[in-house]
Amino acid sequence: MDFDLNEDEAALQEGVRSFCAGRFDMETVRSLADSAGVDRGRWRELADTGVFGLRLPEADGGVGLGLTEAVLVFEELGRAVVPGPILASHLAAGLVDGALSGDRVVGLVERPAHPVLVEHLDALDALVVVDDEGLHLVEADAISGEPVGRPLDPWTPLHVVADLPAGQVIGGPEDAARWRLEGAVLAAAQLLGIAGATVELGTAYAKEREQFGKPIGTFQAVKHILADMLTRAEVARAAVYAAGVTLDDPSVGDPARAAHGAKLIAGEAGIANGKACIQVHGGMGFTWEVDAHLYLKRAFVLDTVFGSGDVHAEAMAALV
Amino acid sequence: MDLRYSAEEEAFRAELVEWLDEVLPTVGPPPGNQNDWDARRAYDTAWQRMLFDQGYAGINWPTEVGGRGASPAEHLIFLEETERRGAPYVGVMFVALLHAGPTLIAEASPEQKAAHLPAILRGDQVWCQGFSEPQAGSDLASLRTRAVRDGDEYVINGSKIWTSNAQVADYCELLVRTDPDAPKHKGISWLILPMDTPGIDIRPLRSVPGTEEFSEVFFDDVRVPVANRVGDENDGWRVAMVTFSFERGTAFVSEMLASMQLVEQLAAAAKKVTRGSGTAWDDAGLRRDIGQVAADLDALWALVKRNVTQASRTGVPGPGGSVFKLHYSEVRHRLGLLGERVFERAGLALDDVAGMGNGPHVEGLLHAISISIAAGTTQIQRNIVAERILGLPKDR
Numbered sequence: 001m002d003f004d005l006n007e008d009e010a011a012l013q014e015g016v017r018s019f020c021a022g023r024f025d026m027e028t029v030r031s032l033a034d035s036a037g038v039d040r041g042r043w044r045e046l047a048d049t050g051v052f053g054l055r056l057p058e059a060d061g062g063v064g065l066g067l068t069e070a071v072l073v074f075e076e077l078g079r080a081v082v083p084g085p086i087l088a089s090h091l092a093a094g095l096v097d098g099a100l101s102g103d104r105v106v107g108l109v110e111r112p113a114h115p116v117l118v119e120h121l122d123a124l125d126a127l128v129v130v131d132d133e134g135l136h137l138v139e140a141d142a143i144s145g146e147p148v149g150r151p152l153d154p155w156t157p158l159h160v161v162a163d164l165p166a167g168q169v170i171g172g173p174e175d176a177a178r179w180r181l182e183g184a185v186l187a188a189a190q191l192l193g194i195a196g197a198t199v200e201l202g203t204a205y206a207k208e209r210e211q212f213g214k215p216i217g218t219f220q221a222v223k224h225i226l227a228d229m230l231t232r233a234e235v236a237r238a239a240v241y242a243a244g245v246t247l248d249d250p251s252v253g254d255p256a257r258a259a260h261g262a263k264l265i266a267g268e269a270g271i272a273n274g275k276a277c278i279q280v281h282g283g284m285g286f287t288w289e290v291d292a293h294l295y296l297k298r299a300f301v302l303d304t305v306f307g308s309g310d311v312h313a314e315a316m317a318a319l320v
Numbered sequence: 321m322d323l324r325y326s327a328e329e330e331a332f333r334a335e336l337v338e339w340l341d342e343v344l345p346t347v348g349p350p351p352g353n354q355n356d357w358d359a360r361r362a363y364d365t366a367w368q369r370m371l372f373d374q375g376y377a378g379i380n381w382p383t384e385v386g387g388r389g390a391s392p393a394e395h396l397i398f399l400e401e402t403e404r405r406g407a408p409y410v411g412v413m414f415v416a417l418l419h420a421g422p423t424l425i426a427e428a429s430p431e432q433k434a435a436h437l438p439a440i441l442r443g444d445q446v447w448c449q450g451f452s453e454p455q456a457g458s459d460l461a462s463l464r465t466r467a468v469r470d471g472d473e474y475v476i477n478g479s480k481i482w483t484s485n486a487q488v489a490d491y492c493e494l495l496v497r498t499d500p501d502a503p504k505h506k507g508i509s510w511l512i513l514p515m516d517t518p519g520i521d522i523r524p525l526r527s528v529p530g531t532e533e534f535s536e537v538f539f540d541d542v543r544v545p546v547a548n549r550v551g552d553e554n555d556g557w558r559v560a561m562v563t564f565s566f567e568r569g570t571a572f573v574s575e576m577l578a579s580m581q582l583v584e585q586l587a588a589a590a591k592k593v594t595r596g597s598g599t600a601w602d603d604a605g606l607r608r609d610i611g612q613v614a615a616d617l618d619a620l621w622a623l624v625k626r627n628v629t630q631a632s633r634t635g636v637p638g639p640g641g642s643v644f645k646l647h648y649s650e651v652r653h654r655l656g657l658l659g660e661r662v663f664e665r666a667g668l669a670l671d672d673v674a675g676m677g678n679g680p681h682v683e684g685l686l687h688a689i690s691i692s693i694a695a696g697t698t699q700i701q702r703n704i705v706a707e708r709i710l711g712l713p714k715d716r
Contacts, residue, residue, distance in 0.1 A: 001322060001323055001324065001325055001326075001329070001392075001393040001396075001625060001629070002321070002322045002629055003321055003322070003323060003622070003625040003626045003628075003629045004321065004626060004629045004630055004633065005321060006321065006322075009321060068321055199710070203710045203711070203712065206712060207711070207712065207713070214713070214715075215712075215713055217706070217710075217712035217713060218712070218713045218714075218715045219715065220699070220702075220703065220715065223702065223703060223706035223707070223710075223712050224699070224702040224703075224706070226706055226710055226712065227646070227701075227702035227703075227705035227706045227710070228646075228702070230643065230705055230709060230710060231643045231646045231647050231705065234623065234640065234643045235616070235619045235620070235623060235643065235647050236619070237626075238619050238620075238622035238623035238625075238626050239615070239618065239619035239622055241321055241622070241626075242323065242618075242619075242622035242625075244321075245321050245322070245323050246323070249323070249324065251324065252323040252324055253323070257618065258618070260611075260615065261614070261615035261618045261619060262619075264611075264612065264615045265615055265616065265619050310608060312611075312615075313607075313608035313609070313611040313612045313615070314604070314607060314608055314611060315611070316611030316612065316614050316615045317587070317607040317608060317610050317611030317614070318611075319611075319614070320583055320584055320587040320610060320611065320614045
């Protein structure tokens with residue numbers, strides 16, 4: 001048992017972190033609101049970095065890693081609030097042409113749902129519909145939707161789609177179940193990234209911002225907010241990393257239980273920390289200019305992906 | 321990251337489980353009267369002796385001093401399997417095994433080690449802790465109990481509080497002020513105090529659950545040989561803190577694992593308790609809250625594995641200990657409240673009523689109140705996390 005990053009994992013984490021810092025800095029991320037969250041050039045760079053083919057065998061053009069490593073990569077993508085259907089394209093790589101190379105942008109939507117809200121539709125080439133029967137591939141130009149005028153997260157634009165075409169079956173019920181489990185863990189990893197990034201953002205501000213003649217981080221009322229944020233992030237980290245490892249090797253635990261717990265806890269951590277980060281920033285935190293709201297809004301989006309907190313709490317209860 | 325146990329670790333588990341299955345049926349239940357300290361001492365030290373005879377005493381103590389020298393993973397296996405099988409707790413041996421003993425291992429002279437460590441491992445020596453004082457709680461370093469040199473003895477006057485097992489302890493790890501003029505952390509010494517020394521007055525304190533878990537201990541011209549000092553004079557603060565690096569992030573792990581069993585029992589009870597035309601389990605809100613606590617406890621178990629890994633890599637426990645304690649306290653409060661929701665009126669009884677199985681949950685509800693206070697309050701833990709991990713400025 002050795003439950004911390006090994007050398008390769010640490011190098012992977014560091015590599016993705018510096019890639020995001022260089023290619024998805026906050027200014028770039030903010031600019032992506034103008035293109036439905038996706039810039040084709042940057043999207044191919046994500047593909048070249050191996051984000052989509054991470055878990056495909058090397059023989060199929062992938063990187064040949066597992067969910068343990070994917071969790072670390074998606075944590076970094078969450079930390080950088082990289083927008084776009086990265087999780088969908090990652091899951092679709094190897095199954096949908098062009099997803100692996102980044103030549104085609106692939107999204108996903110879960111069913112049954114009412115209304116059906118499709119993310120990033122204007123940037124998509126194809127959409128995978130996930131339901132109990134399996135996976136269904138629909139070409140994006142076959143989908144007509146009504147855009148939502150003011151999406152909660154402007155970097156995750158939404159369309160209301162009244163009639164989803166049937167599409168082509170590309171996977172059965174087991175594939176859909178696997179997507180749901182893996183997707184929950186990877187969304188949880190992004191939420192973990194948000195939970196961690198907001199601790200850093202809030203802490204940096206509390207050290208620099210002065211009131212009453214002192215940095216506000218001197219005051220216990222502020223300190224304790226930040227300590228609680230770190231606690232949420234570290235508990236979520238343990239849960240999410242354990243879920244990644246457990247899905248790779250079910251001999252160490254129950255993958256479903258690990259995934260439900262991870263998504264539940266990381267969802268709460270992402271949302272609570274996003275909110276707390278704004279609180280630490282005071283009035284400035286409520287402005288568009290300060291980045292804190294990007295994290296909170298993305299956390300709200302990700303919490304709904306592959307099951308919100310209530311869904312996973314109910315699933316945990318069934319496993320107690 | 322790897323959560324698998326090695327073949328050696330699994331062999332350790334198999335051997336342990338085989339022994340536990342063999343001996344636990346011969347070990348009776350703990351004394352029913354929690355205020356009968358003689359019975360508690362007899363029960364807990366008998367279990368310690370059994371562990372000693374089987375080579376499990378001092379599971380994480382180094383082999384040089386007679387410990388098992390188990391790896392961190394084996395230590396977790398030991399905690400997991402003893403808890404799962406309902407083995408006795410460390411009980412009155414906790415200060416000796418988890419705090420005073422490790423301090424002696426790190427800092428004591430060869431003579432001091434020889435006088436105490438083997439006896440602790442055999443269960444022949446029970447220790448208590450004299451650290452906190454009525455005026456020195458969270459601000460422990462402001463302690464005032466004085467030790468004045470008189471030839472080759474210290475003369476001690478003052479008082480200590482929150483001293484567990486004082487009634488039955490043979491020795492006390494005692495922090496005293498030896499230099500009242502030095503800065504508060506620099507004038508403290510660490511002494512081995514035999515509890516049969518004249519001038520010690522023990523007054524039990526009744527705690528919220530109604531038991532006498534702690535005592536106040538008064539010292540009136542108590543004379544202790546200078547030879548009983550561990551470490552240099554006025555270096556006692558460092559000596560006391562050294563022990564925390566021994567801990568490896570396993571504090572509270574046994575009871576955290578016990579909490580998982582409480583959740584399972586609570587879910588089972590909720591499925592039986594009548595509510596309207598169905599059971600309490602039909603309440604989706606209650607169900608989800610139980611699911612949430614289960615998820616939190618799973619996450620804490622994973623966090624323990626991270627903490628133990630980090631401690632074994634670096635030799636010192638990481639920040640995870642405070643994080644674990646903060647979250648565990650909070651989860652236990654929630655679990656206690658959930659018990660009250662499930663049992664309703666039966667949640668007003670510490671004893672089982674009408675076969676409901678409410679007792680352990682109501683006990684847990686009251687115990688949870690102490691967790692966010694003992695061993696560093698939640699507020700102090702938050703300061704530690706904010707200042708030592710996040711690097712925020714001190715205001716004190």
